[in-house]
Amino acid sequence: xxxxxxxxxxxxxxxxxxxxxxxxxxxxxxxxxxxxxxxxxxxxxxxxxxxxxxxxxxxxxxxxxxxxxxxxxxxxxxxxxxxxxxxxxxxxxxxxxxxxxxxxxxxxxxxxxxxxxxxxxxxxxxxxxxxxxxxxxxxxxxxxxxxxxxxxxxxxxxxxxxxxxxxxxxxxxxxxxxxxxxxxxxxxxxxxxxxxxxxxxxxxxxxxxxxxxxxxxxxxxxxxxxxxxxxxxxxxxxxxxxxxxxxxxxxxxxxxxxxxxxxxxxxxxxxxxxxxxxxxxxxxxxxxxxxxxxxxxxxxxxxxx
Amino acid sequence: xxxxxxxxxxxxxxxxxxxxxxxxxxxxxxxxxxxxxxxxxxxxxxxxxxxxxxxxxxxxxxxxxxxxxxxxxxxxxxxxxxxxxxxxxxxxxxxxxxxxxxxxxxxxxxxxxxxxxxxxxxxxxxxxxxxxxxxxxxxxxxxxxxxxxxxxxxxxxxxxxxxxxxxxxxxxxxxxxxxxxxxxxxxxxxxxxxxxxxxxxxxxxxxxxxxxxxxxxxxxxxxxxxxxxxxxxxxxxxxxxxxxxxxxxxxxxxxxxxxxxxxxxxxxxxxxxxxxxxxxxxxxxxxxxxxxxxxxxxxxxxxxx
Numbered sequence: 001x002x003x004x005x006x007x008x009x010x011x012x013x014x015x016x017x018x019x020x021x022x023x024x025x026x027x028x029x030x031x032x033x034x035x036x037x038x039x040x041x042x043x044x045x046x047x048x049x050x051x052x053x054x055x056x057x058x059x060x061x062x063x064x065x066x067x068x069x070x071x072x073x074x075x076x077x078x079x080x081x082x083x084x085x086x087x088x089x090x091x092x093x094x095x096x097x098x099x100x101x102x103x104x105x106x107x108x109x110x111x112x113x114x115x116x117x118x119x120x121x122x123x124x125x126x127x128x129x130x131x132x133x134x135x136x137x138x139x140x141x142x143x144x145x146x147x148x149x150x151x152x153x154x155x156x157x158x159x160x161x162x163x164x165x166x167x168x169x170x171x172x173x174x175x176x177x178x179x180x181x182x183x184x185x186x187x188x189x190x191x192x193x194x195x196x197x198x199x200x201x202x203x204x205x206x207x208x209x210x211x212x213x214x215x216x217x218x219x220x221x222x223x224x225x226x227x228x229x230x231x232x233x234x235x236x237x238x239x240x241x242x243x244x245x246x247x248x249x250x251x252x253x254x255x256x257x258x259x260x261x262x263x264x265x266x267x268x269x270x271x272x273x274x275x276x277x278x279x280x281x282x283x284x285x286x287x288x289x290x291x292x293x294x295x296x297x298x299x300x301x302x303x304x305x
Numbered sequence: 306x307x308x309x310x311x312x313x314x315x316x317x318x319x320x321x322x323x324x325x326x327x328x329x330x331x332x333x334x335x336x337x338x339x340x341x342x343x344x345x346x347x348x349x350x351x352x353x354x355x356x357x358x359x360x361x362x363x364x365x366x367x368x369x370x371x372x373x374x375x376x377x378x379x380x381x382x383x384x385x386x387x388x389x390x391x392x393x394x395x396x397x398x399x400x401x402x403x404x405x406x407x408x409x410x411x412x413x414x415x416x417x418x419x420x421x422x423x424x425x426x427x428x429x430x431x432x433x434x435x436x437x438x439x440x441x442x443x444x445x446x447x448x449x450x451x452x453x454x455x456x457x458x459x460x461x462x463x464x465x466x467x468x469x470x471x472x473x474x475x476x477x478x479x480x481x482x483x484x485x486x487x488x489x490x491x492x493x494x495x496x497x498x499x500x501x502x503x504x505x506x507x508x509x510x511x512x513x514x515x516x517x518x519x520x521x522x523x524x525x526x527x528x529x530x531x532x533x534x535x536x537x538x539x540x541x542x543x544x545x546x547x548x549x550x551x552x553x554x555x556x557x558x559x560x561x562x563x564x565x566x567x568x569x570x571x572x573x574x575x576x577x578x579x580x581x582x583x584x585x586x587x588x589x590x591x592x593x594x595x596x597x598x599x600x601x602x603x604x605x606x607x608x609x610x
Binding site: 186220 | 488491511512513522523525526527529530561563564567594603604606607609
């Protein structure tokens with residue numbers, strides 16, 4: 001089924017304890033599109049880039065059959081740029097520079113041919129823009145959304161309006177606690193789901209993820225990546241892998257949502273192995289399915305005879 | 306198989322956001338004995354109590370068939386007493402009072418009839434005492450040990466000597482990082498296992514536990530206890546459930562160690578439902594096995610057809 005992806009397309013400058021890169025392709029829509037493209041052939045991107053956006057990066061997305069009709073080109077400035085530095089433990093980072101550039105006036109216009117999209121991925125952008133996207137989609141079957149503390153603090157009302165329209169919300173544990181104003185994660189999940197989404201995924205970084213749906217909980221393990229090289233894009237890769245699988249199978253049963261969470265974890269685990277989206281450029285189907293099976297083995301609880 | 310349990314027997318004063326109790330049975334050897342007794346009929350305790358130790362508490366342990374021949378009674382003082390207060394999120398606690406009392410001069414003497422013990426549980430006590438216990442055991446098959454930051458900081462050399470004699474070490478994530486002086490948990494695990502234990506369990510509190518054995522990793526989920534009432538004894542109950550299962554089955558295969566980790570998690574999840582060891586007094590076999598199956602369901606990753 002067709003998948004519409006809306007979010008940022010950016011350049012990132014990244015420093016980790018293992019190296020440094022001055023300018024590399026980034027942005028939530030980029031990671032979601034790249035990762036979901038391994039599952040579904042019908043990925044439609046909406047975003048904006050500036051005059052500095054490289055032909056090579058266009059080619060990369062096109063090589064993955066990502067439809068770029070909705071990628072606006074704004075020649076009045078440069079592409080959104082973020083620069084950050086990760087600490088030794090890789091769980092924390094400092095933002096050193098943020099240049100919104102053409103992203104500051106991003107107006108997500110959905111091309112006619114995208115308007116019948118059944119699956120919609122709202123990357124982490126301003127909730128009022130996420131809302132505006134949904135206004136333009138005729139009859140979406142399944143809306144998945146990411147958000148962050150910045151919007152929970154800054155624009156809580158717009159966020160709550162968007163949440164009412166969302167089927168699946170993907171956030172991390174501290175965001176869930178903050179959004180619900182509740183320290184207990186399981187109680188926080190209950191409160192967040194009352195705000196709209198019937199399904200909730202709480203990402204716990206190195207501790208895996210929790211899926212809450214239809215009164216059921218699924219606890220997904222994290223992949224024991226010994227060498228996390230660069231965490232940039234991991235959350236968006238999770239969302240792309242997950243939604244790519246759901247759109248491909250067009251199956252939102254509890255069992256298949258479990259599979260989707262694992263495919264999300266698989267894509268995130270690949271993402272962090274190299275700088276930026278490097279590792280996501282040339283994955284094979286075998287690598288992806290093998291890692292799914294590794295996840296399965298990792299958390300398999302034997303029966304008691 | 307026979308299981309020898311060495312550790313503290315204590316009284317605790319506990320305050321949580323949900324209530325307060327002035328004096329309740331506690332201590333690592335108590336929790337390990339109570340929980341393991343549900344699996345194996347041959348639990349032998351070594352510890353010390355003071356003149357204030359109540360007949361009811363003796364009766365409780367005896368009712369679970371815990372052999373108390375190694376429980377010393379020292380009439381020169383009172384039983385080890387600890388008082389603490391948990392914060393709102395239950396992950397942190399303040400120690401308000403510690404009275405070592407008769408535990409200060411605890412000399413773990415192993416009764417003759419315990420000396421051929423095959424399974425040995427060393428609760429979290431001074432490493433030199435743990436060492437002294439092992440010196441007295443003729444030919445233990447499997448030694449399991451708990452420790453804490455206090456000993457990692459305070460008596461690192463004695464701790465490292467004990468570690469060389471240990472088959473399975475159970476610690477939490479921050480302790481593993483500190484012991485290995487390595488922030489990456491998986492790398493820390495590798496370093497800790499080089500210190501002696503061929504099997505390592507890292508407890509991650511609300512995030513479950515990791516089992517490292519024979520080049521294999523198992524990621525166990527946490528039980529989504531909505532209402533943690535009192536976390537006291539959870540870690541020791543984990544150890545008791547785990548080792549009780551191993552001693553009962555006398556099977557240390559990777560697959561059975563996975564089961565043991567889940568039974569440990571099961572007993573910890575019961576423990577936190579009421580104050581102190583209250584919930585551990587009258588569990589049924591059905592409750593324990595049902596919860597094992599719940600854990601299994603919670604983390605079941607479906608196959609891909």
